Amino acid sequence: MASKVKSVWFCTSCGNESPKWMGRCPACGEWNTMVEETVVTGKKSVSDDAVSVPGQGSRPMPLSSIDSSVENRRSLHNAELDRVLGGGIVEGSLVLIGGEPGIGKSTLSLQIPLACPEMKTLYVTGEESARQVKLRASRIGGNDSNCLIYSETLMENIIAEARNIMPDLMVVDSVQTMYSRNVESSPGSVSQIKETAARLLRFAKETGVPVILIGHITKEGSIAGPKILEHIVDVVLQFEGDNRGAYRLLRSIKNRFGSTSELAVFEMTGRGLREVSNPSEMLIPMHGENLSGVAVGAMLDGTRPFLIEVQSLVSTAAYGTPQRSATGFDVRRLNMLLAVLEKRAGFKLGVKDVFLNMAGGLRVNDPACDLAVICAVLSSNFDFAVPSDICFAAEVGLSGEIRPVSQTDRRALEAQRLGFRQIYVSSFGSPDNMPEGIDVIRVADVPSLCRSLFRNV
Numbered sequence: 001m002a003s004k005v006k007s008v009w010f011c012t013s014c015g016n017e018s019p020k021w022m023g024r025c026p027a028c029g030e031w032n033t034m035v036e037e038t039v040v041t042g043k044k045s046v047s048d049d050a051v052s053v054p055g056q057g058s059r060p061m062p063l064s065s066i067d068s069s070v071e072n073r074r075s076l077h078n079a080e081l082d083r084v085l086g087g088g089i090v091e092g093s094l095v096l097i098g099g100e101p102g103i104g105k106s107t108l109s110l111q112i113p114l115a116c117p118e119m120k121t122l123y124v125t126g127e128e129s130a131r132q133v134k135l136r137a138s139r140i141g142g143n144d145s146n147c148l149i150y151s152e153t154l155m156e157n158i159i160a161e162a163r164n165i166m167p168d169l170m171v172v173d174s175v176q177t178m179y180s181r182n183v184e185s186s187p188g189s190v191s192q193i194k195e196t197a198a199r200l201l202r203f204a205k206e207t208g209v210p211v212i213l214i215g216h217i218t219k220e221g222s223i224a225g226p227k228i229l230e231h232i233v234d235v236v237l238q239f240e241g242d243n244r245g246a247y248r249l250l251r252s253i254k255n256r257f258g259s260t261s262e263l264a265v266f267e268m269t270g271r272g273l274r275e276v277s278n279p280s281e282m283l284i285p286m287h288g289e290n291l292s293g294v295a296v297g298a299m300l301d302g303t304r305p306f307l308i309e310v311q312s313l314v315s316t317a318a319y320g321t322p323q324r325s326a327t328g329f330d331v332r333r334l335n336m337l338l339a340v341l342e343k344r345a346g347f348k349l350g351v352k353d354v355f356l357n358m359a360g361g362l363r364v365n366d367p368a369c370d371l372a373v374i375c376a377v378l379s380s381n382f383d384f385a386v387p388s389d390i391c392f393a394a395e396v397g398l399s400g401e402i403r404p405v406s407q408t409d410r411r412a413l414e415a416q417r418l419g420f421r422q423i424y425v426s427s428f429g430s431p432d433n434m435p436e437g438i439d440v441i442r443v444a445d446v447p448s449l450c451r452s453l454f455r456n457v
Contacts, residue, residue, distance in 0.1 A: 009034045010190040015228035028227070037185050071257055074168075074210070077115040080266060080275045081108070084237060084250055086258020089169075092208040093257065094201050096175075096230065097250075098215040099239030104248055105214050107140065107272050109171045112212070114142025119168035121146065122161070126153040126177030140272040153187065155180040155196050159203055167209060172200065174214040175229070197232045230254060245361030248273065249301075261302030280306040280418055283360045293380030297372030298393040298411035298423065299364060305407070305414040307391060309359035310369065312376035317353050328358030329373065330365075337374055337396060344400030345446045347381065368405040370396040371424060374446065375453065384454060389421040400446045404429035412438055424449065 009018045012035055016027035024031050073088035082088050089095065099105045106128075113121035114137060125133055130149045137144055148165065152158055155178050162170055172178065178196040179187040186192070197213070204211045213233065230236050236254040241247055250264035265276040283306060293312045298305065317323070326334045334356055341347045354377060358364050371392040379386050393411045395403040404426040405411075412423050416438040427442035434440045443449045 006039060007036055008039050009036055012190060013227045015190060015194060035190060037189050037191055039184060039191060073257075074119070076112050078112070078275060079277065080250070080264035081112075084252050084262045084264040085235065086255055086262070089210045089212075090234070090257045091210060092204050093210050093234040094197075094204050094213065094232070095210065095235040095237065096213045096215050096233040097237045097239070098217050100217060103239040103241065104266065104268055104273050105239060106173055107136070107268075108250075108266075109173055109212055109214055110137055111140055111142070111272050113147040113169065113171070114140060114144055116169070117143035117146050119146065120148070120165070121169045121171065122148050122150060122165055122167040124150045124152060124158055124170065124172045126151075126172075127174055139270070153177050153179060155199055159199060162203060162209070163207070166207065170204075170209055170211045172211065172213050174216060176216050193229055194232075197229050201232055240363060242361035247276070247279075247360050247362065249362060252302075259303070263301045263304050279304075280414060283308040283362070290385045292383045292385045293376055294388075295372040295376040295379060295386050296388075296391040296420070297364075297366075297369040298391050298415050299366040299368050300405075300407055300411060301366065305410045307415060307418060307420075308362065308364060308369070308372075310372045310376045311357040311359060312373070312380045313353075313355040314349065314377055314380040315353050317351055322351060323353045323355070325354075326356040328361065328363045329356055329369070333370075334373065336398070337370060338377070340396060340398060340400055340446065341374065341377070345450060347378070349377070349381065352381070366405075367395040368393045368411070370394065371402065371449070374449070375424075378450065378454060382454060386453065387421075389419065390424070390453075391415045391420050391422075392424045394424065394426045394443075396446065401428075402426045402443050402445055402449065409434055412440065424453070 009021050010016070011025040011028060011030065011033045013025060013030040013033045014028040016025055018034065021034050021036070025033055072091045074091065075082055075088045097105050097109065110123065110133065113119065113123060123133065130151045133149050148167070150158070150161060175193060175196055176188040179192050180195045180199065183191045183195045200211050200213065203209065234256045235252070238251050238253050240249040240251055246267050248266045248268060250266065252260045252262055254260060265279040266273040267276050295310050296307050297310055298307050324331060324335055334354070338349050338354060342349055356373065371394040374396060375386055375392055393405060393408055395405055397403050408425050408430050413435045415423050416435050420438060422439045422441055424441050424443055427444045430442060441452060443452060
């Protein structure tokens, strides 16, 4: 049958195909996600591998007869990365690492083979030349005796070379630069990303070779390409943090072989990413005593407790209209907390500028930081320093009540380990079996917090 060229509209969110443009995708309901691409129909595939699916050729079998033993994992000699993967990388898995430009994706993916010389690694680079990769490897350091660099973007050549070499690990940097002859569109398009990911998944499942994909993200912060890319892969890891700062968070968004509540912390240095085994030490105050506008919150990210410094500056509005600015914290939640202080506690902050910053360039979503945010704002407003050996762990409700948060005992244990003397928690629902060596002060609402903490003001 003769080939025919036609235009098709794809949804970048779910990958749904439509013959015409629509403002709203009928499959996922997202608005303004349809993009036009040219496809060729009636063309015979270059390879049967492109249209086959993982597991083809197997026969149905009873569920009771399937081996449910633990998946075979291999350590990457990186404790933080092994933790977020669930104990190491699983054989035959497809791992997607996303993040902003310059955040450290390529650095981490190159550090893996340099730290694991016992694994033969095929490093496929589509964005950089082999010389550029060599220069970065020389800066990072490590054993490069078993790392093979392959500068190629055509997927048919990559799969053929990988089957010929049969490496222990394969890294592809990046999925947006790869393309296949079976799809008549440019690299990075919806069709090409779907085809590339499907072929790499097929290769990984057939051979048992784990594949690490590097992916770009959009300006909205999501991984570029169709949402179906995240459905195809087994694990999705995303880098977070300010690329102008030193610290990075590697968060698990999806993991078919482990928990998505783990978090890895790295520090960007001149020799690559360094593991941070104790993130609390980098986030607690690094300054002298008696500074107003500073409070320490005991937060929990996944299953990992750590303490973070909350900084605030409250000043008279210089230009008439008060400003509200938050770095690393939801500015809408900041406005809500300021409204609670004004309505429930009587503090007149409506005519003042309020600036909030989370130390270390990290983004905080844990509601347990509400109490620390309020204390930092009031400390700056009163110009009264909160003692540096006090931390906070509680949520603040719209009625001014202080609500409990999960695993308060673990937060208090982390604070006690770092030398904190007191921790403020909610008087409702907080556990009684708190660790010894730290005073637990229970408060019910914002006025009682102010009477206890700012009684000398």
